[in-house]
Amino acid sequence: MAYSQSAPASSLMTAFSGIQTTRRYLELPDTFYSHVQPTPLRGNVRLVHFNKDLAGEMGLSVDSPEDWAEIGAGRALLEGMEPVAMKYTGHQFGMYNPELGDGRGLLLWETQDPDGRIRDWHLKGAGQTPYSRFGDGRAVLRSTIREYLCSEAMYYLGIPTTRALFLVSSNEPVRRETIETAAALVRVADTHIRFGHFEYAANHLGPEAVRTLADHTIGYHFPDLAELPAAERYPAFFGEVVRRTARTISQWQVVGFCHGVMNSDNMSIIGDTFDYGPYAFLDDFDARYICNHTDQGGRYAYNRQPEIGFINCQYLAHALSSLIDTDDLRRSMREYETTYNSVFPALMREKLGLSGEAEDDQGLIMDTFSMLHEHSVDYTRFFRGLSTLPSRGPGPVRDLFVDRSVADAWLERYERRLESESLTPEERERAMCRVNPKYILRNYLAQQVIEAAREGDYAPLDELLTVLKQPFDEQPEYVRYAQVPPDWGRRMSISCSS
Template sequence: MNFKQDFFEQLSGFYSQVYPTPITQPHWLGWSDDAAKLIGLTQPNDELLMQLSGNIAAPDASYYAQVYSGHQFGGYTPRLGDGRSIIMGEATGPHGAWDVALKGAGPTPYSRQGDGRAVMRSAVREFLISEALAALDVPTSRALAVIGSDLPVWRETQEQAAITVRLAKSHIRFGHFEYFCHSEQGRTEKLTQLVNFTLAQHFPHLSADKAGYVQWFNEVVESTAKMIAHWQSIGFAHGVMNTDNMSILGDSFDFGPFAFIDTFKEDFICNHSDHQGRYAFGQQPGIGLWNLQCLAQALSPVIASDDLVAALNRYQTHLVAHYVELMAQKLGFDYQVSQHQQDLTLIGQLTTLLEANQLDYTQSLRQFGQIDIHSQHSSLRDNMIDVDGFDQWFSRYQQRVGNVADMRQWQAQRNGVNPKYVLRNYLAQEAIIDIEERGDNRKLKQIQSVLAQPFAEHAEFEDFAKRPPEWGQGLIMSCSS
């Protein structure tokens, strides 16, 4: 890997230098060829394994943990930081520069009495979801690899430590700006320095002046809205939308107790610590705005409040427009700005039907690739308990789609945007059990392979597309997972 060190060299005081604590008996559990190509790597090897497990230093790597704060479940924590993640630097390759972070590499000054480790189950889950979302064309950080070990760590019970090697176009979070806004030392100076660095690195088309700052915040609002629209369209619940888990680039980031919805529920909660449902699936659009409001408050020393409010007022427009555009592709009608409200109503009526009839979200949308728009009968209709309600909706839907000249082409297009396979929590859990109990990572590799092509038919892995078994329905994960 070839590193540059812009963050490390230009932002002294924004991090602490800290070196990984080696793990014992490191071994590859998972590797992403697609992620490797981003930074010019090919195949994994022993030397790279030792570098990414913290056992030997990588040339040109700097090793540091960033400091930031954040609102966690609505309450402000003034000092968080990378408690179990150590950044090596920005690896340069054919697809630009990507931060390389070792998540689970040992304690840092921000570990807050923690051991700085990631348990194997959380490392495997982050590896799989990062690559799964990328294959679904959702803005996201990536995962180069997951590295196992025989190092014991304690959570509720003894578990195995592991490291996820995360790639991100940036690790700068909303919480970075909150920290330097609310810090008493060099408040405006440090905040301005961070904003200027962010623009230079990630928004080079913008000038480092008041006009550039305003345009930048508008772009952050829009990219955040688009990310969440993607989540809602594929039935993805992040689970921990704290401001320290929000990327300034609008990339999905910091995965803990995430889940794809199986049986559709608007109020689905995937995090067992979320007792009030703050981060329930249906709450994500509103929480996105709430987090942007926290960011706006942090930026108020450098951007006028009227400009911040004006940008925030565009959030809902961006989110609805992108969501309707994505769902129009999934349902097979032409996207038209003038039809937004009618289309949003039509989409909402469909999700209401899915919830009332307790249907699987991913499977139901996939069935639009089998529908004959000129016929009332379909496999989706056959799954409905409220057939009359569906027929009424389908009649309105037929009118919206209109005449389809080439039905096979139309159906193929639906299968090209509605995945057959998503990372269901029970599948990840089965892979984790195989590794824990038998040291067998074949299931992990199979799941990864299927999720890399989620729209294709995989005859030998047809079971991966089925609804969860009884034990796997509605799995709720912990933040340590």
């Protein structure tokens, strides 16, 4: 394996020993992409972080991570990399936008893990493409750090997600609200195909393009469905996408994750959490919390995410209407509500330590959310405190409430519900601590890491990633990362600019 341009070859050639590479996406007609070379980052480039754990999963033998900086900077390509910018469209804040596509990212190639899993490599911040829409094609250090952190946090929480292999920084200036510095990351995913790819095919290319894209997607990402006759294959595919989407959003809601920009072009066809921008994990619980300051109407508020997932599936249904008849589309759409209404309560019962079902569990769950909302209780600390109730008593829960009588009344109801449970208190505590994290990626923690990185100090990034890899463990040496935000870090509203 050789290099183009000027990358230091020996170490990376060793890293790819025995690794197979493919370019599956290029099997699609060229109307789905444009060939584009990266625009090299200017100035000094540094490797900010390399994900050795992910590299190990991918079968990469990495002795000198710094050698990857030239790839991240767009200054070199491995032999076999054939960068393309993907074309798609989508609904942004409910309005259809035909001009979308990879405006600053390039799909480099795919590699095969030792277990046969194939993963896309996508260079984000690679410069202008035909779909940049007057943008500069760059990413900034702030946003790349946020994506790197959150994709790892979600992975270790057990939520389907893309991940990042490495991140580089540069002193090249980039204008956003202020002058920032450029950066780039390599994002890894099983696929980068989005709902918006199908919207593009349906609205601009025609039914045959929709069929071609669907067959490609099913063949590589839903292979169990590939041998079904067409009358069954396409409805089964859509139904599975709907179910995966509902399951993933259920997991978001249960952990208190706000995506912030659930446009249909940010929806993965395989149900991964995709395109991290103005996200947040809830601090003080607010069902109507809006983490994206661009979202003036609250379209993507926390409590609207399940509804928006459904609406995005409707957009996808419309795009697939040339392949699937109306009755089958409607049946599959009903799978969204059925799946969400099954998965979400089941996950909430786990958070509450309930191994069985009782008639009033739904009422208990909804009343718990209402109480947390009304009294602005820290979401993560409440459920973690509830998890350790047998060993630490009610103090960690009661202390979250200004009016402790509210907590006492709720705890009395909760204890009555536990009387019908078969688990011992010790068994329940172990089970709850496996699903209720002590550590989440609070926005103020990410901001502290970003500010340090702007000064060239990447040690806080490394330490926070260490904590986020074990979100359910006590980690007493890192207990400061479980603290509530300072006043400046509460209910932060994050910019879409990246």
